[in-house]
Amino acid sequence: MRRLVFGLLLAALPLVSAQAQSLTGALEWLPPGSLSVESLTRHPQEQLESGEQQSFYVEFGRLAFRSPDTLGGTARKAGLSCQACHANGFATKAFFIPGLSDKPGTIDVSHAFWNLRGEDGTDNPVEIPSLRGVKTKERLGHDKRSASLRDFTRRVIVTEFAGAEPDALLLDALVAYQEKLQPAAETAVPVTLQQDLADLLRYLDALRVPLAEEEPALAARITVMIRGQIGFIYERFAEADMRGSRGALEEWSRRLAAIAGQAEAGHWPQAREALKVLRQAVAAPPPALAADLPRALYDPVRLKAWISKPVQ
Template identity: 30%
Template sequence: MRWTEPGAEYALLSKQPSACLAGEGPHVRSGRALFGAPTLLGGQAAKAGLSCASCHINGRGNPHFLLFGVSAAPGTADVTNSFFSAARGNGRFDPVAIPDLAMPGKVSRDAKAGALEPFIRNLIVEEFGGEEPTPAMLGALAAYVRAIGQCSPDTLMGRGVGDQLRAIDDGMTSAVLMFERGDHAGVLLSIAAMRHQLGLIAERYPGNRRELLSASRALQALGDGNRGLPALQRWKHGFDRGLAQKLRRGEGRSLYDAAQLRNALARE
């Protein structure tokens, strides 16, 4: 809600744009996981919990995005703003409409031209003050962006805990890919992506916060302790059979439920 146009909270929190991907191979899914990880972006964006997906929901746009000092009108952002990168801000306030990445844009999507990788690297490091992404991270992000397409019909979809659970699956796919590539930073970022999704679930499940927090801490310990892929896969297996099932069963009492969400927003 921190970057949502006042009055549009319900619309944003209950609906999302659809996206149909040209293929859902491991690279695309890894890219989709990293796209939702705030720690990919550095500094203020990461602190605020903002990821690529906050502006480009499911790789599309966000007509309700509004962040003081970054947006002019809803749906616009100034990505060269000093809010994101104190060192690189261009000192001008020049927000533009957040583009829908399913549409051809000014950056070529052609894989042979290879323009997306340096563009994304520049976004992360120069605009958002993030750490230098590894080639495996950039490859995955570019594969995802290239795959984003419009569905037909191009309609809004509801939101549900299944979105976050699928994103945790993506994070696991990403971790496996990064382990295979020997990319330790990529493994840690994939774990951070999964933990962020657990945090998003916690916002909607006040009654399960403690369990979600402990699941997140267990994940963190696996990453920090460099415990290897089998330990991570055991965690995921346990999560899928335990907490994930419980969350699915309790969805009607969570803030993914339209009526519960409306009531909670009315109390705000």
């Protein structure tokens, strides 16, 4: 029966870009009923030790935690990230994938759907754990096999979700971010454009570091992740007539690609200046975004109606 479920899931998956994003990516790569309006429009308020003033390691880890590029296989193609299961470090109670979950807030992480090498032949969904206060725990993982947060993080990426072997910097950053997640009461807040743009500014600030250190590979890596986050915002402006909003977001993405190109070519002063200009544009977004916002998919009613439409 387990193999049948896996086969049915894969048979429904069309071939789309590996950069599939959270909304359309999930609709195209995950079985019907996987998208939750609740988890896409409300999430727990993030609470980090020391507030929002964090080191580059924490900010890079925060971005990587939200980037599908950190994972591999189907998760990456569907636009899923660590944030999907652990929203702001809390367990995502509404997370549910038919055939892989037995109730909301659970997932079978040893299923071939995620990683053929990790298939254990057993239907065994586990509760998604909270990562709050994770730095104080002696053993980690649903089976308590990991003795360190670093080992646990690496195992989730590689073994459970078929990601590429993470390098030392990525692991340092992800661990640094998770260690800042404070144990706290869960307070749900709306997912908003305002917060998404504030996050985007934080990601751009993190990009300053590889540009200052003149590290083209790291600059390219971060720009790819940031462009993915812009893509998440882009998908919320789904109506065909939202050309002004979508055009602005596309322009920001093109500018990021150009910055990565300048860095690759060694044109560091130009790259740093371009980042400064882009940050100013994001800090003062065009009026079209605000004008289109009432019809965007940040609204739960509109999002529910959009999810209900057949996949084109």
